[in-house]
Amino acid sequence: MKIRDMLAKGNPTVSFEIFPPKSTYPLETVFETMDSLKDLNPDFISVTYGAGGSTKGNTVDIASRIKKDFGIEAIAHLTCCTSSKEGIQETLASIKESGLENILALRGDIPEALQNDKNWNPQYRYASELIDEIKAFGDFSIGAACYPEGHVESKNMVDDLKNLKRKVDHGADFLITQLFYDNELFYQFREKMELVGVDKPVIAGILPVLNIKQVKHIQKISGCNLPPKFLRILDRYEHDPQSLQEAGIAYAVDQIIDLLSYGVDGVHIYTMNKPDPTRRIMESICSVRQAACKAVK
Numbered sequence: 694m695k696i697r698d699m700l701a702k703g704n705p706t707v708s709f710e711i712f713p714p715k716s717t718y719p720l721e722t723v724f725e726t727m728d729s730l731k732d733l734n735p736d737f738i739s740v741t742y743g744a745g746g747s748t749k750g751n752t753v754d755i756a757s758r759i760k761k762d763f764g765i766e767a768i769a770h771l772t773c774c775t776s777s778k779e780g781i782q783e784t785l786a787s788i789k790e791s792g793l794e795n796i797l798a799l800r801g802d803i804p805e806a807l808q809n810d811k812n813w814n815p816q817y818r819y820a821s822e823l824i825d826e827i828k829a830f831g832d833f834s835i836g837a838a839c840y841p842e843g844h845v846e847s848k849n850m851v852d853d854l855k856n857l858k859r860k861v862d863h864g865a866d867f868l869i870t871q872l873f874y875d876n877e878l879f880y881q882f883r884e885k886m887e888l889v890g891v892d893k894p895v896i897a898g899i900l901p902v903l904n905i906k907q908v909k910h911i912q913k914i915s916g917c918n919l920p921p922k923f924l925r926i927l928d929r930y931e932h933d934p935q936s937l938q939e940a941g942i943a944y945a946v947d948q949i950i951d952l953l954s955y956g957v958d959g960v961h962i963y964t965m966n967k968p969d970p971t972r973r974i975m976e977s978i979c980s981v982r983q984a985a986c987k988a989v990k
Contacts, residue, residue, distance in 0.1 A: 694766050694794065695794050695795060695833075695834035695866075696736075696737055696766070696768060696795050696834045696836065696866070696867060697834040697866035697867055697894075698834070699736055699737070699766075700866075700867055700894040700958055700959065702989075703989040704985075704986045704989050705953055705956075705957055705958060705959050705960065705982070705985050705986065705989075706736040706737070706896065706958070706959035706960070707735055707736055707959065707960050707962070707975070707978075707982060708735050708736050708737045708738065708739060708896065708959065708960070708961045708962070709730060709733075709735045709738050709739070709961075709962050709964045709971060710738070710739040710740075710741060710898075710961060710962070710963045710964060711723060711726055711727070711730075711738060711739070711740060711741070711755075711964055711966050712740070712741040712742065712966060713740070713741075713742070713751040713752060713755055714966070720751060720755075722966075723755055723966065724758070724762075726964070726966045726967075726968055727759060727763055729968035729969075729972070730964070730968050730971060730972075731763050731764075731765065733971070733972060733975045735765060736766065736959070737765065737766040737767060737768055737795070738756075738759050738765050738766070738767050738768070739767075739768050739770065739797060739869075739961065740752050740755045740756040740759065740767060740768070740769055740770060741770045742770055742772060742801075752769050752770060753769055753784065753787050753788055753791055753793070754791075755767075756768065756769040756788075756791070756793055757791035757792065757793060760792065760793065761792070766794075766795065767793060767795065768793075768795035768796065768797050768834075768836060769788055769793055769795070769796055769797070770796075770797045770799060771784060771785075771788075771796050771797065771798055771799065771823065771827075772799045772800065772801025772802075772823075773798075773799070773800060773801060773816075773817035773820070773822070773823040773826075774800050774801045774802075774803050774815055774817060774818070775801065775803075775804065775807070775815065776816070776817060777816055778816050778817075778826070781817075781823065781826055782826075782830070785826070785827065785830045785831070786830075788833075789830070789831055793833075794832075794833060794834055795833060795834045795835075795836065796827055796833050796834075796835055796836070797835075797836040797837070797838070797869065798820050798823045798824045798827055798835055798836065798837055798860075798865065799820055799823075799837075799838055800817070800818075800819060800820045800823070819856070819859070820837055820838070820860055821856075821859045821860050821862075821863040822863075824837065824860060824863040824864045824865055825863055825864070827864075828863075828864045834866050834867075835864055835865050835866050836865065836866065836867050836868065836869055837857075837860040837861070837865035837867075837868055837869075838868070838869060838870075838871065839857050839868040839869070839870050839871070839882075839895065840853060840857075840870065840871045841870055841871070841873045841878050841879045841881075841882035842871075842873060842878055842882075842915075842916065842917055842918060844856070845914070845915065845916050850885070854885060854886070854889045854891075855889070857886070857889075857891060858889050858890065858891050861891050861893055865893060866893065866894075867893050867894045867895070867896065867958070868893055868894070868895045868896065869895075869896045869898055869961050870882075870895060870896065870897050870898045870961075871898055871915055871917070872898045872899065872900040872911065872915065872917065872963060873897075873898070873917055873918075874902075874917060874918065874919055874920060874923050874944075874948070875918050875919075875920040875923075876948055876951050876952060876955075878918060879897060879952070880955065883895060894958035894959065895957070895958055895959075896957075896958055896959035896960065896961045897952050897957050897959070897960050897961065898961045898963060899945055899948055899949060899952075899960055899961065899962050899963065900945075900962075900963040900965070901941045901942050901944070901945035901962075901970050901971075901974060902923075902927075902937070902941035902944065902945075903937070903938045903941050903942075903965075903967070903970060904934060904937065904938070905927070905931055905937070908927060922944075923944060926940045926941070926944060938970070941970075942970050942973050942974060942977075945962075945970075945974055946974055946977040946978060949974065949978050949981075950978060950981050953978070953981050953982065953985040954981075954985075956985075962974060
């Protein structure tokens with residue numbers, strides 16, 4: 694089923710993101726994660742690349758098996774900044790042959806070695822160009838990324854919103870946000886989207902914080918704001934890993950309940966291939982999720 698059709702029904706979706714295991718781990722480990730998540734009834738599963746795109750060859754295979762073997766809709770990530778047009782066409786053919794109907798179209802992170810290479814001439818510079826390729830190839834439901842606090846490479850928020858509108862104008866059906874920890878910034882972002890004429894469904898990305906190292910990495914790559922409430926948790930439990938994990942899960946639950954009460958189009962949980970925290974979150978929001986769906990009906 695196409696995700697755009699799910700969202701058109703009006704019920705808030707709940708989805709998970711998983712990623713292929715590192716090359717040093719057996720591929721089957723990701724399906725062990727799926728075994729632990731399948732009974733939570735996500736609306737769809739997103740399959741990303743590994744770090745640096747190192748495991749991109751497994752993305753389509755994993756997404757296809759999730760749909761066929763587990764009976765859960767899947768969306769495959771597709772990045773383009775280091776891809777050739779021939780490579781993208783081959784991947785699209787593989788996605789279509791596998792029976793997948795959903796693609797998350799991303800520019801992708803530019804490898805550090807190429808960032809200052811003046812001779813580098815990529816065939817794709819923007820996700821909007823990839824969206825054009827996907828639409829020309831077949832009838833897929835296309836998702837794109839958005840950034841409630843602005844992309845780290847954007848000059849300013851206005852520039853970032855212009856880039857977002859370009860992706861939507863080129864054919865993105867729905868949007869999934871980068872993780873954030875301040876819901877008010879997300880609500881403000883939705884208002885800004887309306888001002889520039891972007892009216893596609895937006896699924897909120899939530900990552901439960903489980904350790905300090907994770908927080909530092911998140912801030913480095915995304916520059917996301919950490920609100921006072923969140924900082925108090927870090928300060929209080931920095932040297933108590935178990936308590937920090939408990940507090941991180943509770944914070945994610947609080948975020949999601951607030952988002953569902955707001956009427957969010959969907960919630961996307963970045964599982965980090967850790968089923969236990971995801972299970973605890975889903976158990977905590979079960980009744981609120983059901984109530985949110987009833988409210989729509």
